[in-house]
Amino acid sequence: MTEIPSSSYKLTPELDKPLKISEVALRNNDTCAERYTSEAYAQKEWRKVWMKTWNVAGMSYHVAEPGETITMNLGKESIICVRGDDNVIRAFYNSCPHRGTRITEEGESFVNQFSCPYHGWQFDLKGVNILAPNDEDFPQGSPCGKARLKEIQCRDLFGFIWINMDPDTNSLEDFLGNVITTDLASYNIPDTIRVLNMTADSPCNWKIITDNFNEAYHVQVLHPGLIPYIEANYKACQFDTLPEGHNRGWFPSHNPSILQEGEEVAEHLAEIMRQWSLDPDAFHGKENHSKIRHALQQSKRELGEEKGYKHYKNYASYQFTDYVIYNIFPNTVMSIGPDGVQLLRPRPHPSGDPQRCLFDHWWMVHPVKGVKTTPSPAGGPDLPVQDCEYEHVMYGEKSLGTTADEDLSIAKMQQEGLNSSGFQGFYLPHQERRVQHFHEVLNDYMNAE
Template sequence: MNYDPRSWAVHKGSDHPFDQAAPPIDNGAARLDPSRYTSRAIFVQEWEKLFARTWLLAAPASDIPDAGDWVRFDIGPESFIIVRQEDGSVAAHYNVCPHRGSRLVTGDMGSQASFTCPFHSWKFGLDGRNQRVTDEETFRPEVLCHGTDLTSVRAEEAVGLVFICMDDNAPPLVDYLAPVLPLLETYRIDRMHVVQHRRSDWAANWKGGIDAFYESYHLHAIHPQTMGVIDDRTHIDLYPGGMSRQFVPMAQPNSHYGDQTGINPGIAALLKDAGIDPVDFDGTAQDSRAAVAHAKRERAARIGLDYSHFSDAQLTDSTIFGIFPNAQIGCHPEAVFLHRFKPHADDPEQFTYETTILYRHVDAQGYGAPGWMGLMDDVDVTGATRPDIVHTGLGEPPGMGEVLDQDSDLLPIVQAGARSRGFKGPLWGEQEARLRHFHAEVDRWLARN
């Protein structure tokens, strides 16, 4: 379904193709068993029937620009090597030697012409084919005939991102992403590079993580500091296959905020970020979004960027896409924010939250990533250096900024409540339509043979 209960005006009167609402989807209103957040049996089914069969966002393509460049992608109990091959295509292999099961790589990323097992120095090409069995003459042929190559999985690229799939029978990636692919293509993520990458272990089920990020209903309660600048009057689109989209209006007050017309400090900062002096701005808070869009168009024209294909909403709002099963992409013309919710290897009440900010560098005064993304002044936005991945363990402050740290503090409390006899399952309102849509798709996958 499409949610617009409070007459949010971005779509009203807009005939821009990007802003067109999706056809309604009736995804039901059943109350779900809360054991889906705690049950080990369901957790195992999700891995075997969902993660092992769907396309998973593995890495930005910009991390492997040249032949031999690789990144390690860990999810659940598995580890994969994502590598750029000599012909320019991408390949993905289980990060395991067929000899005795040793991991081949332990770093986050690198570049090399081949992979050598650290245990017995078996060697493999970028395509996964075995190039050397150490002391091969000491193996009987009937042993080696079982296979000495790496086990590979499908790997495909779209919109500047690399996805993998463990299921040989899954549809091509472009078909899997079809409902949202044309919309994502407008952002030209393939022209962006990583400027920040963080991982954090959280004490909650991976679906609880998605629940927290798939709605803005909670902003007034958990993130009161956002009240003046992030509106909860959003538009939601639901697409087949569990995909979704939500426009989160920026530079205007939340519906729970007392002053709906004044230019508060948060809005003033976003006006300034767009190149507007808030002192000279004579509009109200209801005019600020349109002013920001206009200013960004003018700036783009001055510095030689083509923003003609973007709608005003794309220039002002955080337009977020749910990529089933476990990713969310927050999109802006200047930068995108990748969120991934990765299940733990064996504990249904833990997951790893991984964030990556990709940025399109333009050396021009005033141009930059949206201020709310929180990029520090010392971040190298040129792409000359790829930042290290910062990983914080369970119980450590994630250090991802005030808002994300607030989420990490709350989710273990929600997870504890899911174990209570007093909790009978979620009661989702229309502001949480994306959650209901996501869980309905999870159940469709779990019901398959």
């Protein structure tokens, strides 16, 4: 297969799979258990990784108007993003310059100005103090017009607000690189609506979750329920380690895996086929299964726009059917399918405990005229296609969906096993090289000056 450098990567309509990128040469570094268990490692990681990388704070459409804010918590930190009266989106540490109190709570809100709940200092949307009670009583001069919230880097790109605490950071585009910026731009994510927003307080290090999404080796064992819809055999998939430190995995989908036994087309897939004017009975039998995906692509290309699937415009063939998973270093995992984006993201725990994390599950869908609900990736009833409420649960308290529950159940067991004196380091097959790449990139950040 021809490999190309990521700099010449582009998407064209006829592509049946993503272009293959020249992969990163791996060094076969050992992967120590401390990175999952040690408080000292986590503290260094905070400075070397979390304060140096771009992270998603929220959805752009939540800060569409001046005064709209998003407050995002990341580990011990909290960040406020707000659109100013000048239409610029800014981000600030959520810490009052009087005596440090947090000013806003996690989530979305609207403000005319920020008011600290402790002594009532107020700040305009540029973070500048505009009111302080008894402002004549400051020997060093009134804080009005002088004291300000500390600003950090902030960008609005691909429908997300991104933040970075490093004042000297690279641009977000350079950080993401050509492959990821090209792909994310092609999915029209700014048009989506977030219909699921859940966080589960989970009993594992955040990297156990990113590792899990960096390999599909476990799918055939842990998620047999996916086999009727998604390719689970590594030889038929494509994995890319990207030079900017991120990874990508491509899975031909809307097609039974070659691992599937039996002649039947699963009902869920049959229902989608009928929706696109295909007769599932015509594809009965194993020899016909491999034709389903192309038939769906063709049908969606022909009928999509008239059915209201406006986001299909300019899709490459594979994008009509397939799932592509993007692992953006360190923790932004996006699984993107034809009709929406799942964000599957672990965040370091606010307590600083390296053996816990917060696991976010967002589902953003493209609105289609006349379609009022969407199947929930978190299980349970279909979700209304509208901006949703936030839900925070403890691990085990409530289902996050069959697949995510299966992943989380094993995450706890892996964390426990990594605490064992018997852990001997990883023993990885080639198809798990995205895991190895992630850890080598992590080592590079940890060892950087």
